[in-house]
Amino acid sequence: MKHTPVLLKESIEGLDIKPDGIYIDGTLGRGGHTIEIAKRLQSGRIIAIDRDADALKESSEVLIEYKGCISFVHGNFRDITRILDEKRIDAVDGMIFDLGVSSPQLDDHRRGFSYMSDAPLDMRMDRLEDLTAFEAINTWSEEKLRCIFYEYGEERYATLIARAIVRKRAASPIESTQGLCEVIITAIPAAARHEEQHPAKRCFLAIRIAINDELDSLREMLGAVPERLKIGGRICVISFHSLEDRIVKKSFAAHAIGCTCPKDFPMCVCGITPTLRQITKKPIIPGNEEIENNSRARSAKLRIAERIGK
Numbered sequence: 289m290k291h292t293p294v295l296l297k298e299s300i301e302g303l304d305i306k307p308d309g310i311y312i313d314g315t316l317g318r319g320g321h322t323i324e325i326a327k328r329l330q331s332g333r334i335i336a337i338d339r340d341a342d343a344l345k346e347s348s349e350v351l352i353e354y355k356g357c358i359s360f361v362h363g364n365f366r367d368i369t370r371i372l373d374e375k376r377i378d379a380v381d382g383m384i385f386d387l388g389v390s391s392p393q394l395d396d397h398r399r400g401f402s403y404m405s406d407a408p409l410d411m412r413m414d415r416l417e418d419l420t421a422f423e424a425i426n427t428w429s430e431e432k433l434r435c436i437f438y439e440y441g442e443e444r445y446a447t448l449i450a451r452a453i454v455r456k457r458a459a460s461p462i463e464s465t466q467g468l469c470e471v472i473i474t475a476i477p478a479a480a481r482h483e484e485q486h487p488a489k490r491c492f493l494a495i496r497i498a499i500n501d502e503l504d505s506l507r508e509m510l511g512a513v514p515e516r517l518k519i520g521g522r523i524c525v526i527s528f529h530s531l532e533d534r535i536v537k538k539s540f541a542a543h544a545i546g547c548t549c550p551k552d553f554p555m556c557v558c559g560i561t562p563t564l565r566q567i568t569k570k571p572i573i574p575g576n577e578e579i580e581n582n583s584r585a586r587s588a589k590l591r592i593a594e595r596i597g598k
Contacts, residue, residue, distance in 0.1 A: 293320030294585040298572050299384055299524045300324045302592040308332050309381030314365035314509065317390040319347035325384075326354035335380070337361045337371065339414040339500075343390065364414070366505040369512045379518045387506070388528045388584070389496070401496060403488040406466040411492075413500045421495050425468060426461050430454045440503075440531065441494030445476045449491060465492075493529070503531060510539040514563035517595035522567070526590050533571065533589045540566050540593045567592040 293299075299321065303311065307330035313322045316338040325334055336351075336358050338344050344360050351358055361371055365385060372380070393399055393413075400410035400421060409422035425433075430450045437446035452475035453462065462468050469488045473481055481487050497503060513523050527533040546562035571589035578585050 292582045292584075293317075293386065294388065294578070294582065294588040295526055295572060295574060295590045296320060296324060298590055299386075299526060299592075300328075302524045302567065302572075302590070303382040303384060303522050305329070306332065306381055310377060311335070312337065312368070312380055312383040314368065314383060314385040315387065316347050316360070317343055317386060319350045321384050321386060322347070322358065323351055323354065326351065326357055329357055332357060332381075334358045335361060335371065335375065335377075337363055337365055337368075339364050340393065341415065343393075362414075364505055366508040368509055368516060372516055379516050380521060381518055382522045382524075383513060383517065384524045384526075385509070386526045387502075387532050388526065388588070400465055401492070403465055403469050403486055403492045406464050408464060409462070409468060411496045411499055417500075419499050421468075421499055422461075422463065424495060424499050425453060426457050436494045436498045437491050439494075440497045441490035441492075442530070443490040443494065445480065449475045451475070468492075497529075497531075503535060506532060506535055507539070510536065514543055514595060519595055519597050521595045522592060523564075523595075524590060524592050526588055528587045528589075533591070536591050537571075540564055540591060543593070561597070563595065563597060564593040565596045567594055 303325070305311070305325060305328040307328065309329070309332045311325050311332065312335045313325065314337050316322055316336040319336070322334055322336050334357060336347070341362055344362055348355070348360055359375065363371055389401055393401055397405040397407040400407045409420060409425055411421040412419070433453060434446045434450035437443040437449055443449065449472050452471050456462055456471050462471060472488045472491055476487055517523060525536045527536055543564035544562050544566050546560045547556045548558045548560055549556050568591050571591050574585040574588055
């Protein structure tokens with residue numbers, strides 16, 4: 289399936305692109321956001337980052353018309369400070385991060401992201417990393433699996449599923465996505481197997497988040513962003529999960545407040561000043577038409593903030 293960027297118009301408008309600006313697309317994917325930024329540049333530049341080498345290869349071909357203004361980087365956006373230092377860039381005019389898994393990743397059964405087809409348990413965003421879903425499912429403790437399913441997947445049957453996995457792997461390793469699905473479906477109550485949402489959806493999401501360390505990567509990136517944005521520069525983040533959105537919301541709010549002193553202090557003694565202004569008090573969500581055309585947009589939320597300071 290062709291990947292359709294979610295909230296494309298809203299996020300590009302939110303960046304407030306300058307023709308001579310420097311921009312980061314921290315989740316290049318198949319290049320949907322990058323190409324729209326490139327169309328609006330004259331002498332500007334884009335740093336396009338992705339953990340997935342396949343995405344970089346495919347996007348570099350799609351974006352060949354704009355290759356003169358794009359630098360492709362195989363890396364994790366949590367390392368944004370190092371990446372910019374290596375390119376000798378102090379600050380940029382805007383950054384965009386689309387935290388969703390791209391359609392080609394989901395639809396390529398070899399990647400093991402989907403519970404809809406059979407494949408080896410992989411789920412790595414970067415296939416140069418060592419940790420796979422196979423290792424997680426077959427070696428992590430019952431308690432660790434339970435916590436991951438409950439915290440990252442908000443799975444109410446986390447205890448039953450973790451217990452069933454440990455019991456099954458004691459007999460033989462769980463090697464495939466469908467093998468894992470069978471364990472999950474067998475573990476949950478019969479009534480839950482017929483809900484609208486696939487019984488394995490929450491657990492697959494939780495495993496993917498855990499083995500790719502997605503939430504800590506997000507926190508590290510958000511902590512580094514203000515210092516690498518020019519005054520007036522914008523950051524746009526599109527999330528697809530309540531945990532991601534909560535992290536973005538809290539980070540933007542904290543940077544907008546600045547001061548960390550207790551509320552009952554008569555004056556600020558920490559000296560921390562606000563670095564961001566929230567452009568979106570509430571997240572922007574897709575309209576009905578976009579959801580009808582792209583069902584994967586249903587849970588998307590866009591938050592935008594702007595760098596402030598002296």
